[in-house]
Amino acid sequence: MSSHTPGAAPETTRIHNIGYRNYDGARLGRAYARRSLFSQSLRGAYGLGRSAKSKVLPMILFAVMCVPAAIMVAVAVATKANKLPLEYTNYAVVMQGIIGLYLASQAPQSVSRDLRFKTVPLYFSRPVERVDYVLAKYGAMASALFVLTAVPLVILYLGALLAKLDFATQTEDFAQGLVSVTLLSLLYGGLGLVMAALTPRRGFGVAAVIATLTITYGAVSTVQAIAWETGSSGVVQWFGLFSPATLIDGVQVAFLGATSNFPGEAGPSTSVGVVYLLVVLALIAGSYAALMRRYRKVGL
Template identity: 45%
Template structure:
């Protein structure tokens, strides 16, 4: 091994005449080779960047950034109005804001989950990953974490903008901080649920178009089925059924957990009944996320390298 000092004493060909490129031939690499944690972190960060189009073509930046802008716009407007005209409280709570974002988030994950995983399958870049020291399980962990982080940023940043607005407008600090933390818990749960569902669907279809369509369809259908069940149950007076109807929709599921855990008024009318309801919503969420993780791990155990 050479020490840095040794290297300095050896003549460096391109150190002399300025502007002259010398072909110094092939250089061996004897620097450090980092381990498992670094590989996980690298794949996580590069996937997260890719979810907003960074490191990809200019065209692929348009969709995620435009959607992200639309998600932030109402929050900016609310914050500006709050500061310009004053007010005692936010016109909507943080979980309510999350609920209104659900459509935009669905479109966003439908666009980005296929680029996070289908792309590697379709263009068979997986063979390059798996012929490297990266473990297959770690690939899944990094992709899942990156997708979750991307959705968390998508929904979390508007909430932070709202929060900043309330602070500038001198609304009660501790009350707002508590509220925004509840909102961020909701954002994290939404990210885990939507990230998991969309990645599982995207990992099945190598074709990007199919992936986008399938994810949008599944999320929309789930929402409308939940809405229909809820509506019918309300009409026919079945209180218990209507309270559990939102389990069927990812957005309603997360809202139910928030309502149960933090004793909030339910955004969509009926809160899940007491402790049992809270437990049901919570366990469905946990089961759903772990099922997605399990399916993904199983899927990538079977991906061949050729």
């Protein structure tokens, strides 16, 4: 095809075949897309596949979680102690500040960028659906927290065997510790993602996560201490229902034989522990439901 304007040089227009072809490869479907999103999100929680700067904080926090366990093992081996300095079930409770900082830094990066740059609707184009996105993100965040909290327990367990502590006792205690950090990872992961998903601004997400974990724990611990000092020891266990950290503490005291971190070691009884467990499970289910509701709106 050509066109010519009087007084101008001839101009030729061509249509080129640039070789588009139909895709004839395997259609891997929703399951593959969900696994890929899970894997990408889990790797991203430790900065893998991202810039070097993104790896610094999660790797430092991971090291900080593991170093005390290694030190305890070294002390137990060197002194030929008959038990570890800290119970498996209490390790995460003692290190909860590091866990909270990790969650505050990584939960927003997992979801806030998708919200800020409005890429969520692109995920929800076929074959990925809303439930796939939520399951992948929730599963990745909980798995990242499990790695953070379980690896130090593995170090303690291997160190205990190296120190020739009783195998059966250490294995039972180690298994109880794994159950505890599994519940913690599901609870913290869900709450962290819900807080982070409320806003596309990462800074606000970080502040919301820190406030949810730190302020609630500080307030509950203070009220529990006041109640104990004033002789109202019976209500100490009920105040523990209002903080994620004390909820996990109460569950492991009631069912996993852990030593309570409540004032005066006034942990919940088994009957009250059932209430603790139901609240933890309700919060996990509620976090999932809240994420599904949130992404019903942003996915439009």
